Structures are given as structure tokens and as C-alpha cells.
Amino acid sequence: MNREKRIHKMAGLILCEPTELYNILNQFNRCSRLAESNYLCLLDARTKREYNESHIITAKRALQNENGEYLCPTSIELESLKYCVVYDGNSNTLGKGTPAIECARILEQRSRHPIRVLKGGYEKFSAFYHFFRTKKILWMPQEIEDFKPYPxxxxxxxxxxxxxxxxxxxxxxxxxxxxxxxxxxxxxxxxxxxxxxxxxxxxxxxxxxxxxxxxxxxxxxxxxxxxxxxxxxxxxxxxxxxxxxxxxxxxxxxxxxxxxxxxxxxxxxxxxxxxxxxxxxxxxxxxxxxxxxxxxxxxxxxxx
The missing domain is CATH 3.90.190.10 (Protein tyrosine phosphatase superfamily)
Structure with missing residues (x-):
């Protein structure tokens, strides 16, 4: 219990500007950093229909239980993750109980780093970077490694x-x-x-x-x-x-x-x-x- 409290104090939520997410997506050394397992977890907290219609490249849909409560991804080690970014349709502040905020509150309990909430959500990001919209859901490791970053x-x-x-x-x-x-x-x-x-x-x-x-x-x-x-x-x-x-x-x-x-x-x-x-x-x-x-x-x- 004390350990959980210590992690909670070190986490918290912060707003992430669209340009920051753009740059996070485009970091690379020899190949895209998106191929690193502990680099980025990008979660879409919108409805399944909205996600299937279009989402930000490499984003996974945030899952919920039968009571509508968001769940932590079981395939991600949140404690060692460098970036965790959550977005919904158009969240702009950290003060309201939007889907992105509700999802981020669950994630921060297990994270050592602040959970980023995308400012303006999918609507603002996709307006600036329409070329990073996709319907693709499954990504093979080789596809991620071959991802060609932008400047x-x-x-x-x-x-x-x-x-x-x-x-x-x-x-x-x-x-x-x-x-x-x-x-x-x-x-x-x-x-x-x-x-x-x-x-x-x-x-x-x-x-x-x-x-x-x-x-x-x-x-x-x-x-x-x-x-x-x-x-x-x-x-x-x-x-x-x-x-x-x-x-x-x-x-x-x-x-x-x-x-x-x-x-x-x-x-x-x-x-x-x-x-x-x-x-x-x-x-x-x-x-x-x-x-x-x-x-x-x-x-x-x-x-x-």
C-alpha cells in the first residue's frame, strides 16, 4: 500500500500539446523509437465506433470493464514506460471528468511518470496532422521499425x-x-x-x-x-x-x-x-x- 502511494505521488496528470505528441511519435535513432517496448503507450479513450473510423497512428483503444471503468493495459509495464499519452475527442483541461481524464486517473496509479492528456484531443491533433490519422489497428513489429519519422x-x-x-x-x-x-x-x-x-x-x-x-x-x-x-x-x-x-x-x-x-x-x-x-x-x-x-x-x- 505504501509503495502504491509513493508511485501515485510521483505520477499525476499533465496536458500534452499536439506538437509534443507529434515530436514523441517522430523520435528515432537508427530506426523509429516507437519500436521500443518501453517508449510510448498511446491510448484512445473514445468509443469503439469512433476509434474504428479513424485514430492517431499506433494508438490502441482504451478498454473498459462491464461497469464502464477504464482498465490498465495488461501488455504494458507502466512503471518503466517513458511516455503514456491518452486522448479522447477534444479534452482541453484537467479539471473535468472527460473520458481521457477518467482513463488517465486509472493509469497514474501504476505509473512513475506523469500521464499525458492530449490537449484538444483527437479533433485538434488530426486537424494539425491529418497525415497521422489511420484506420489500421494491428501493427507488426517490422512495420513499426520501418515507420519513417517526420522532421x-x-x-x-x-x-x-x-x-x-x-x-x-x-x-x-x-x-x-x-x-x-x-x-x-x-x-x-x-x-x-x-x-x-x-x-x-x-x-x-x-x-x-x-x-x-x-x-x-x-x-x-x-x-x-x-x-x-x-x-x-x-x-x-x-x-x-x-x-x-x-x-x-x-x-x-x-x-x-x-x-x-x-x-x-x-x-x-x-x-x-x-x-x-x-x-x-x-x-x-x-x-x-x-x-x-x-x-x-x-x-x-x-x-x-
Whole structure:
């Protein structure tokens, strides 16, 4: 009983923005993180009819007993699960007894991590990400491993960060309504299908010697000119880990006057395995100095 109380105190419920769930679904290393058994449990607390008509990709329907009470999934180890997200039609707060809240209250009793309730539910998420709606119920392990992630969403609906494969995928460009690209790679990908003037190419390798700092003002002006008109931009590099994250952080620091630490934390939340090389970290620190007239972030911290 004491153990159950201890777990209950460590859990709780929090609202999950649609962009957060989008990024959770699109995390990957060598393959999609959705293939990891202890990564994500996504539960649909709507009716069986609504679930069968359409649901968020990989979601399972939350089951109920004969009294209408929600049940914990028996196939999931909630205590070791990184993310558990529950949604219904359109829940927006944690204060009402909606289906998503009722289901989440049952789950939190066995979870060490907060249970996320999708803000706006299925209706809001599917309006933003219609390409993640599906009728598919059963997923084979190989299908999950082969799931092709989309770019990380840095600023909802406007700024994305990805790798070269994603940048060259015409379906991704169409789904995310990408209007311009920033490509930081040694060679310009021949598969790019974009109009002249909508591509900013920086032909640098992922090397500590690459001098991206001089390009930051031009990059920020290029990205800003599109975002100001509500046009989406995708920043990419070969793996979408080092060079692209450096450029994205430089823009966030410039546009919002964020410190390097604030930009770093935000981008890392959007793409868990982002990692600029040490040379780029130093250049971002110099960029912070130019913006704030002082080096606010201590880049000797092992986190950087």
C-alpha cells in the first residue's frame, strides 16, 4: 500500500500539446523509437465506433470493464514506460471528468511518470496532422521499425528540423507545407524539388573547423522572412543532428533573444538525440555573446 502511494505521488496528470505528441511519435535513432517496448503507450479513450473510423497512428483503444471503468493495459509495464499519452475527442483541461481524464486517473496509479492528456484531443491533433490519422489497428513489429519519422517540429506549423532523407521527401514537404529549405551539407542533394530562391545552401561538413557563425545573420534573415509570412521552413543536414540543430538554435536565440541554454533545452525536447559538435557549441556561445553582450551559458558544463 505504501509503495502504491509513493508511485501515485510521483505520477499525476499533465496536458500534452499536439506538437509534443507529434515530436514523441517522430523520435528515432537508427530506426523509429516507437519500436521500443518501453517508449510510448498511446491510448484512445473514445468509443469503439469512433476509434474504428479513424485514430492517431499506433494508438490502441482504451478498454473498459462491464461497469464502464477504464482498465490498465495488461501488455504494458507502466512503471518503466517513458511516455503514456491518452486522448479522447477534444479534452482541453484537467479539471473535468472527460473520458481521457477518467482513463488517465486509472493509469497514474501504476505509473512513475506523469500521464499525458492530449490537449484538444483527437479533433485538434488530426486537424494539425491529418497525415497521422489511420484506420489500421494491428501493427507488426517490422512495420513499426520501418515507420519513417517526420522532421522535428521546432515552432508549431512553421519551423522544422530534419535529415536529408526527410528534406528530399516530396510527401513530407506536402504534408508539412514546406515553402523553403536551409540545407547545411557538403553537397546539395539532387533530389531537392524547390523553386529558385527558396533554398539556402551552406556547403560545410560536420567539422569543428566549419565556420557557421558568419552565416548566422543571413540564415536568420532567410528563415525569418518566411516565418513572418507564416510560411514553413525545413532546416536539414545529413543526419539532422549536428549542423541542423546548430542553425535552428542560432535562429531561436536571434528571434526570441533566448540564451543558448534555453534554445538548447527547447531543441533537445523536440529532437532527443540532437548534438552539435564542440566547434558549433563554441560558435553558438559566441553568437550568444553577440546577442546578449555577455556569455550567459557555461558551455564547459558536460551537458554541452
Amino acid at each position: 522535428a517540429e521546432i515552432i508549431p506549423g512553421l519551423l522544422y528540423m530534419g535529415d536529408c532523407r526527410q528534406a528530399c521527401d516530396l510527401q513530407i514537404q506536402k504534408d508539412l507545407k514546406i515553402q523553403a529549405h536551409v540545407s547545411v551539407s557538403e553537397e546539395l542533394e539532387t533530389l531537392f524539388k524547390t523553386e529558385s530562391g527558396k533554398l539556402y545552401h551552406i556547403p560545410f561538413p560536420d567539422s569543428t573547423e566549419s565556420g557557421l557563425l558568419l552565416y548566422f545573420p543571413g540564415i536568420c534573415n532567410f528563415i525569418g522572412s518566411y516565418l513572418m509570412s507564416s510560411l514553413a521552413v525545413l532546416v536539414s543536414s545529413r543526419l539532422g543532428i549536428s549542423r541542423s540543430s546548430t542553425v535552428v538554435m542560432a535562429y531561436l536565440m536571434y528571434q526570441y533573444r533566448w540564451t543558448l541554454q534555453a534554445a538548447w533545452n527547447h531543441v533537445q525536447k523536440c529532437r532527443n538525440n540532437m548534438r552539435p559538435n564542440r566547434g558549433f557549441v563554441k560558435q553558438l556561445s559566441d553568437w550568444e555573446m553577440q546577442i546578449h553582450r555577455v556569455a550567459v551559458t557555461d558551455i564547459s558544463d558536460p551537458n554541452y
